[in-house]
Amino acid sequence: MTINRRPRQGFAGLWNISFGFFGIQIGFALQNANMSRIFQSLGESVDDLAFLWIAAPLTGLIVQPIIGHYSDRTWGRFGRRRPYFFGGAVFAALALLGMPDAPALWAAAVLLWVLDASLNVSMEPFRAFVGDMLDKDQHTAGYAIQTAFIGAGAVVGSATPYLLDWLGVSNTASGGGVPDTVRLSFYGGGVVLFLAVLWTVLTTREYSPEQIAAFDDTGPVDTAAPPTPQSPAGALAWIGGGLGIGVLVAAVGLEKELYLLAALLISYGIARIVVARLHAAGRSDNLLSHIVGDFAGMPSIMKRLALVQFFTWSALFIMWIYTTPVVAQYAFGSGDPASAAYNAGGNWVGILFATYNGVAALAALFLLRPLARAIGTVRTHALCLAIGALGFLSFLFVRDAELLLLSEVAIGIAWASILAMPYAILASSLPQAKLGIYMGLFNVFVVLPQLLVATVMGTIVRHLFPTEPIWTMAFAAGVMALAAVATLRVREA
Structure with a gap:
């Protein structure tokens, strides 16, 4: 049978498909580089920062599978994704506009939750959108262009406070509040985010479910519920694991944030029991059945990549939380959030983050594809992650702020691969009819490590090195190295 092919996209088509990610990443970059700074400006201590960041990964954990499920099954006047x-x-633009004017710590935490939820609602369908719009032979190119926009957006979002300071905008605030450099950056970021996503919405025309089925020779989109795990022992194991963690926290006196991790494990075990009963009652086509069944029945390649993602994003989340206090203390000589030196360090972190994102944009366009052709996508990803681990490790020895730019070059190479290679591999290996839900479930292994870091890292810092946050970068280097090793277990299609 002759299979129809999607029209091949030129540069303009690839641009339009992913340009919205430019705005989304501006939002993420402003969040990543400045939220610890905002929290500390509102009175939070460094060893409690991880707890306040819990909202972000928890929101992604809940939102992305739900959005993936419904976007797979949506079709109407305005399309699918x-x-x-x-x-x-x-909603992300509104959260950015309100964030710098948060009157209290609790308000900033709520706005972080709204911002992260909204960014996840926009981001998850963009991953599946590339698979919808491009044939398999353009997946690597599509995700590379998307990564370039992610890098470019992150450069803009990360560097804006520094540039505004250079232009003469005040970088300190009386009474220790949020400085004008950060305030204006969030205002501008909200506007640009909305306009960039609007560009993709207005310049792309999605293929209908019937066209996609014809392209992939899959027949009608399968909406039947996936197989459900039948073993009660499996559900009880998840519940038992959660209870065990809860008992350990109570007995040993660990941080109470770990109760959240216990609750998640218990909730998943209960969800498996509920789904099994729904199936027994003949009620199989529902959101919970699809999410639980697809999670339990993930393809093997996705399971192996999931382990890679777990280690990778643990390292990244450590970096996002602790780079500002590390750079301010060790390269600028101040751990006081109200000092000019600390705020200068905070601005320099924006430049460091802009550097790794800029490097990622260039690496995505000019390095990843030729390297993948030479040694394969799996080895390319493993090599890039190993280079990133060396970048994290260098923070332990480099005390010159400008030399840290070289550390960020190494991290940028890893970041380019992180944003492109796993998704290109998956998009070419997963069933098109379930691309949204699988991409959403894949994000679970981006979110879970962030949640674990947010609940555990504060305890580690508080008890092992309360005045020496530099050692957080040693943790980041170690888990990124584990990610590189785990990548070698993945088998290319």
Whole structure:
């Protein structure tokens, strides 16, 4: 049988498909580089920062599988994925506009939750959108262009406070509040995010479910519920694991944030029991059945990549939380959030983050594809992650702020691969009819490590090195090295 092919996209088509990610990443970059700074400006201590960041990964854990499920099954006047792009962009822009004027710590934490939820609503369908719009032979190119926009957006978002300071905007605030450099950066970021996503919404036309089925020779989109795990022992094991963690926290006196991890494990075990009963009652086509069944029945390649993602994003989340206090203390000589030196360090972190994102944009365009052709996508990803581990390790020895730019070059190479290679591998290996839900479930292994870091890292810092946050970078280097090793277990299609 002759299979129809999607029209091959030129540069303009690839640009339009992913340009919205430029705005989304501006939002993530402003969040990543400045939220610890905002929290500390509102009175939070460094060893409690991880707890306040819990909202972000927990939101992604809940939102992305749900959005993936519904975007797979959505089709209407405005398309399949685009309604989610647009709705998420509206609320993310509003959160960015409100964040710097948060009157208290609790308000900033709530706005972080709204921002992260909205960014996730927009981001998840963008991953599946590339698979919808491009044939397999353009997946690597599509995700590379998307990564370039992610890098470019992150450069803009990360560097804006520094540039505003250079232009003469005040970088300190009376009474220790949020400085004007950060305030104006968030205002501008909200506007640009909305306009960038609107560009993709207005310049792309999605293929209908019937066209996609014809392209992939899959027949009608399968909406039947996936197989459900039948073993009660499996559900009880998840519940037992959660209870065990809860008992350990109570007995040993660990941080109470770990109760959240216990609750998640118990909730998943209960969800498996509920789904089994729904199936027994003939009620199989529902959101919970699809999410639980697809999670339990993930393809083997996705399971192996999941382990890679777990280690990778543990390292990244450590970096996002602790780079500002590390750079301010060790390269600028101040751990006081109200001091000019600390705020200068905070601005320099924006430049460091802009550097790794800029490197990622260039590496995605000019390094990844030729390297993958030479040694394969799996070895390319493993090599890039190993280079990133060396970048994290260098923070332990480098005390010159400008030399840290070289550390960020190494991290940028890893970041380019992280944003492109796993998704290109998956998009070419997963069933098109379930691409959204699988991409959403894949994000679980981006979110879980962040949640674990947010609940555990504060305890580690408080008890092992309360005045020496530099050692967080040693943890980041170690888990990134584990990610590189785990990558070698992945088998290319």
